[in-house]
Amino acid sequence: MSHHKVEVKNLHHVYPDGTVALHDVSFRIHHGESVAIIGANGAGKSTLLLHLNGYLSATSGEIVIGDTLLIKGNLTEIRRTVGMVFQDPDDQLFMPTVFDDIAFGPLNMGLSTREVETRVIEALGRVDAADLRDKAPYRLSGGEKKRVAIATVLSMLPEILVLDEPTSGLDPHARRQLIALLKAFHHTRITTSHDLDMVLELCDRTIVLHDGRVMADGPTLEIFGNEELLKTCRLEKPFAMQGCPICSPGRRIMPVQKPLVAPHGDRHHDHDHKR
C-alpha cells in the first residue's frame, strides 16, 4: 500500500438492538496526519474505531484503507496495516510475558523466530521498555502496561496507529512520557480521547462526533475555539486554552452547583476568600 490514507464513506452502523451508533459518517485522513476523534460518552467513538480494523462491519457505507476496500476477504492485510491499541491494556496483554505478547502479532504474520525476536527488541526499544522483556503483564505499572501495549502493535510495523484513550488512567508523569513517545511516531495516527489537552498537543486535526454524526471536522485549534460547538457536543475547552482561574476569575466555565452534602444546620461558614 503506497498511500496510508483512511477513507470512511457514508458509514452507518446500527446495533442489533436497534441503537443507531453511527449515522452517515464520512471523512478522509491522509498519510502522516494525526487526527483526534472526540465526543461525549456514547457519541460513537469506539464503534467507529472498531470499524477501522474490521471488527465491526458497517450496516451501510464503506471504508478504504490505503487503496484497499475493507471487506472480509482482506481483513488480514488491513489488520496488519492498522495497529489498534485498546483502552484497557489488560485486554491487550494476554500472554504470560511481555516478550510473548509483543511476539504474538509478528508470529501470526508467519515471520521466522529470529525476525520475531529482532522486531520485539526493536519495539520494546521504541517505547523505552527494554528492561520489561521477561516480566509478566500483571506485574507492570499502569504506564508500563500502556507502553508495552503500544509495543505489541508496533512490532507488526503498522502504517496506521489507532489509539483508544491512550492517556486514561495514567499519572501525570506517565501521561507526559506517553505523549512524548507518541509525538515521536510518524505514523498516520487516529486517537480518541477525553484528554483534550493531549489532543491539543498531539493532533493537528480533530473530528467531533455527536450522537453518531460528524458535527465538525477541522484544525484542532479552530474547533477548540468554537465554544458554541463544544457546548452542544457536551465538550469543554482544553485547560491549556482556558484562562487562569486566579488571574481571570470572571471566566467561570463550570456552572455553579449547589453542593451535594447534607445541610450543616445553623453553623455558619465564614471562609475568607482573600488571595
Next chain:
Amino acid sequence: MLAIDGSFLDFKQLDLLALRQTAVHRLDARAKVLTTFCFIICVVSFDRYEISAMLPFLVYPAVLMAVGDLPGSCILRKIVIVVPFALLIGIFNPVFDRQVIMQLGPIDIWGGWVSCASILIRSLLTTSVALILVAVTGFPAICEALEKLGMPKVFAVQLLFLYRYIFVLTDEGVRTARARQLRTFGKRGFGISQFGSMVGHLLLRTWDRAERIHMAMLARGFSGEFRTTRSQNRFGRKEVVFMGGWISLFILLRAYNAPKLLGSLITGTMP
C-alpha cells in the same frame, strides 16, 4: 483485609518464587512435571489404611524445597487451605467404618480413623508437590511442558488464559466485595441474595472482557492457531538423572514399606 485478598496476594508470591535461579529451577519443566506426576500416582495408589509407607514420600517435597530455596511458611500456608476439603471427604469414615484394626494400649482404633488420616496425608503430600512444582517451574513453563508431552494445544492455551486472567478476575471480585462491605456497615447487608447478583455481574463483566481480548487478538492477526516462540530448554543428562533417580525411589518406596522394613531390621538385629 478481606480473606480472599490475602490468599490472592500469596498466589502472586508463588509466581515470584518461580523466577529464582536454583538447580531445580533450571531443570527442564518436562522432567519436573513427569516426576511430580509419578509421585502423585504412587501416593494415591496406596491402600486406604496405609499410613506408614507414605511417610517416606515426604523426602521429595522436602528436598525440592531445600534445593529450590523455597520458604516453608509460604508453601505451608497454601497447603493449609486444602486441609478442610480433605477433612470433609474423610470425616465420615469413622462413622461408617468402625472395624477395629489396631490397638494403641487400651484404645481401639477404628479403620475409619486410619483411612481418614490416610486421606489427609495423601492430600497434604500431593498438594505440596503440586505447589512446589509451580514454585520451581512457573505456570507458563508447566503448560509448555504439558504441550510438548502431548497435551492438545487448546488445553494449554486455556490454562494459560486462566492463569493470566485469574489475577484480573480476583482483582475485580475483591473490588466488588470491598464496595459491598463498605456500604453494609459491618452488618449482613441483604444477606445471601445479593451475592447472586454480584457473581452474576462478575460473570457478565468477564464475558465482556473475553470479547475485548478476542478483539485484541484478532487485531493482531490471530487466526485460530496459537504460535509461541519455543524456549531454549533441552532435555539433557541432568534431567534424565533427576527423573530416573526420583522415579526409581518412588517405585521402591511404593513396593516396599520402608518404615516397616527399617523397624523389623532394628528389632530383628536387637537381641
